[in-house]
Amino acid sequence: MSALEGKVALITGAASGIGLATAQLFAREGAQVAMVDRNADAVNEAARELGSSATAISADVTNEADVEGMVAACVDRFGRLDVAFNNAGIARIAPIHEHPLEDFQRIVDVCLTGVFLCLKHESKQLLAQGEGGSIINTASINATQASAGLAAYCAAKSGVTMLTKVSALELGPHGIRVNAVGPGHTKTPMTLRARDVPGFDEAMIGATPLGRLGEPEDIAQMVLYLGSDASPWVSGQLFYVDGGITVNGLPPGFNLVNA
Ligand SMILES: NC(=O)c1ccc[n+]([C@@H]2O[C@H](COP(=O)([O-])OP(=O)(O)OC[C@H]3O[C@@H](n4cnc5c(N)ncnc54)[C@H](O)[C@@H]3O)[C@@H](O)[C@H]2O)c1
Incomplete structure (x- = not known):
């Protein structure tokens, strides 16, 4: 039997990169997938390619009405919710003394407040169903490893790990597991700018024991494990998927601010 047979999953940031790879893997593993993104055209196209096992939902995770609506739309379409992957995120590089307040606030809004809003409305649905569930949040190796130029991003991702722990504490007694995944440097549109900087990829690969950058599918496989019944006693944890770079x-000395 496939790992997610009969389960309904919701994925944010599903139009691109890690979210898209996870939606594709989840569909292959038997799930019905609600694919959420603020990029309506891209998420419509991505869901169309997955056929009847997927539906596209256009929503901005920083808007509470949108987030409430995305859970309702998933339940309208597929009847329930079992697994949620709160993955939408953005990053911008700026030195702290020049970091525009609007940028700082937007990054925290998407990466941290967005995860909070998703946790709030997804857990409400899971509690109402009364049959447990699994929620996975996307953090980063930057949840614990500082990178120059990424003050807002690092602070937000660090916050995601604590939100994960608090939610695991509150929701565990209801059979709802909450974990976080911490990707290393992964080949997606988000990292295109950094990967254009001469020497950056080589430096990352050189520091990575497994000697390569991540593929979106590498991260998706961990999310599948956490979302499936293969991890029934796993909750409140941050799992790095990073080729070992956090070791x-x-x-x-690599400083994207000056690159
Ligand atoms: N790529 C990496 O190296 C890496 C490393 C660590 C963590 N991450 C995290 O992984 C997650 C996915 O990143 P990715 O690399 O796949 O990036 P990506 O840019 O390829 O995909 C992010 C998706 O999120 C969507 N999105 C952005 N803001 C949104 C919002 N407010 N509401 C709804 N959707 C929104 C975008 O439209 C896009 O489709 C992010 O949380 C990112 O911080 C990525």
């Missing part, structure tokens, strides 16, 4: 730490 070494990020390459010293």
